Amino acid sequence: MSLASQPVGRRERNKQQKLDRITAAASELLAAHGIEDVTTQQIADKADIGTGTLFLYAKTKGELLLLVQNAHYAEALQRGRADAETISDVLDAVLAIVRPIVECNRVQVDNGRTYLREMVFGDPAEPRHAEALSIVAQTEEAIAAVLGRQPLVGADDAATTARIISAIMFLSMAASVNAGLSIDEIVQDIRTQVGVLLSR
Amino acid sequence: MSLASQPVGRRERNKQQKLDRITAAASELLAAHGIEDVTTQQIADKADIGTGTLFLYAKTKGELLLLVQNAHYAEALQRGRADAETISDVLDAVLAIVRPIVECNRVQVDNGRTYLREMVFGDPAEPRHAEALSIVAQTEEAIAAVLGRQPLVGADDAATTARIISAIMFLSMAASVNAGLSIDEIVQDIRTQVGVLLSR
DNA sequence: ACTCATAACTGAGTGCAGTCAGAATCTATT
DNA sequence: AATAGATTCTGACTGCACTCAGTTATGAGT
Numbered sequence: 001m002s003l004a005s006q007p008v009g010r011r012e013r014n015k016q017q018k019l020d021r022i023t024a025a026a027s028e029l030l031a032a033h034g035i036e037d038v039t040t041q042q043i044a045d046k047a048d049i050g051t052g053t054l055f056l057y058a059k060t061k062g063e064l065l066l067l068v069q070n071a072h073y074a075e076a077l078q079r080g081r082a083d084a085e086t087i088s089d090v091l092d093a094v095l096a097i098v099r100p101i102v103e104c105n106r107v108q109v110d111n112g113r114t115y116l117r118e119m120v121f122g123d124p125a126e127p128r129h130a131e132a133l134s135i136v137a138q139t140e141e142a143i144a145a146v147l148g149r150q151p152l153v154g155a156d157d158a159a160t161t162a163r164i165i166s167a168i169m170f171l172s173m174a175a176s177v178n179a180g181l182s183i184d185e186i187v188q189d190i191r192t193q194v195g196v197l198l199s200r
Numbered sequence: 201m202s203l204a205s206q207p208v209g210r211r212e213r214n215k216q217q218k219l220d221r222i223t224a225a226a227s228e229l230l231a232a233h234g235i236e237d238v239t240t241q242q243i244a245d246k247a248d249i250g251t252g253t254l255f256l257y258a259k260t261k262g263e264l265l266l267l268v269q270n271a272h273y274a275e276a277l278q279r280g281r282a283d284a285e286t287i288s289d290v291l292d293a294v295l296a297i298v299r300p301i302v303e304c305n306r307v308q309v310d311n312g313r314t315y316l317r318e319m320v321f322g323d324p325a326e327p328r329h330a331e332a333l334s335i336v337a338q339t340e341e342a343i344a345a346v347l348g349r350q351p352l353v354g355a356d357d358a359a360t361t362a363r364i365i366s367a368i369m370f371l372s373m374a375a376s377v378n379a380g381l382s383i384d385e386i387v388q389d390i391r392t393q394v395g396v397l398l399s400r
Numbered sequence: 401a402c403t404c405a406t407a408a409c410t411g412a413g414t415g416c417a418g419t420c421a422g423a424a425t426c427t428a429t430t
Numbered sequence: 431a432a433t434a435g436a437t438t439c440t441g442a443c444t445g446c447a448c449t450c451a452g453t454t455a456t457g458a459g460t
């Protein structure tokens with residue numbers, strides 16, 4: 001009786017365990033070697049599952065990266081959102097949200113850039129992709145909330161401006177030309193653009 | 201004597217001919233079937249060269265797409281630049297530059313989106329890639345020139361604002377979420393954002 | 401005309417993401 | 431506990447972008 005209320009059979013439990021093992025294996029290998037140098041085979045082996053099984057849990061190698069990075073990104077957003085509240089200047093507050101995301105994205109440059117690539121060009125029907133887009137939406141909302149402090153800007157404008165800032169961030173982080181820049185340099189690059197955007 | 205001044209030997213001529221055949225073959229096959237459904241093997245066969253030879257002329261499949269699309273893009277920019285001169289309103293003039301680029305990019309959605317992907321994530325050391333980036337730079341200059349008409353905006357701001365508009369265009373055209381939108385819908389999407397950007 | 405060094409070409413081969421037909425495992429039913 | 435039906439798993443296989451060791455064409459030097 002005590003456990004009968006759980007509707008989780010062996011099947012569900014096994015599935016969850018496998019997903020956990022996949023997440024752990026992917027997380028470890030990707031952090032250690034970067035996407036380019038990790039094969040799906042290695043991840044399957046480390047997770048102790050068959051080649052084909054891996055692709056039941058992540059439709060593409062890209063989805064595997066989303067699986068791992070979404071969590072970090074969400075965490076970065078959380079931190080930035082908290083920071084932004086303590087800062088009164090609007091530009092500085094926006095950049096307080098931006099910085100942790102850039103930091104998170106640059107922990108491993110290849111992984112970060114590929115993550116962005118997957119986000120924009122991947123299949124939005126896949127659940128991990130949808131999750132990523134949802135975090136982007138939350139980021140834009142957080143930025144819009146900061147912009148909303150200035151009475152000059154209407155609600156629609158705040159949302160649109162936030163979307164523009166999101167686009168600026170994306171390209172500054174993703175562009176091959178910027179691949180060699182440090183975190184500070186990228187943040188500075190974004191600052192310049194957002195500065196112009198907000199000062200017109 | 202009459203032709204002796206040409207320093208072009210058989211070698212140079214052969215190379216040029218091959219590049220021409222590759223360009224023609226790629227152009228035709230990509231337009232007919234889209235990148236996803238064309239193999240590099242098919243392009244090599246149609247150009248009547250060996251598999252390995254193809255990759256002496258284009259380091260990756262993506263470079264092959266750049267080779268074909270750069271010309272179209274440059275042409276679209278040309279048209280937009282001319283149009284913009286006849287329009288006095290700044291927002292409308294900017295959109296006169298934007299529209300032909302969107303039209304060009306959407307002739308075949310897959311090709312257009314992949315082209316943008318290559319631009320941002322490809323290897324900038326490759327010559328076709330550098331060419332693509334140069335056209336982007338020219339686009340931003342054309343937009344900056346239009347923005348320069350408003351005396352309010354400084355030269356630096358014009359360049360930065362043009363860069364922001366470039367980012368807006370990129371994401372509106374590239375995003376998977378927008379893959380199903382018509383040309384008009386995308387232009388409208390861009391217009392909304394640029395409108396907010398210029399009206400603040 | 402003949403050599404030789406160098407540049408250009410080639411297609412069989414490699415590595416890897418992703419597939420699929422059949423095996424294994426689970427759950428519901430009697 | 432036996433059976434059947436559904437779900438999940440699996441690794442040999444496929445297709446394709448890209449490579450490289452060996453071959454061929456070119457042109458400069460004699």
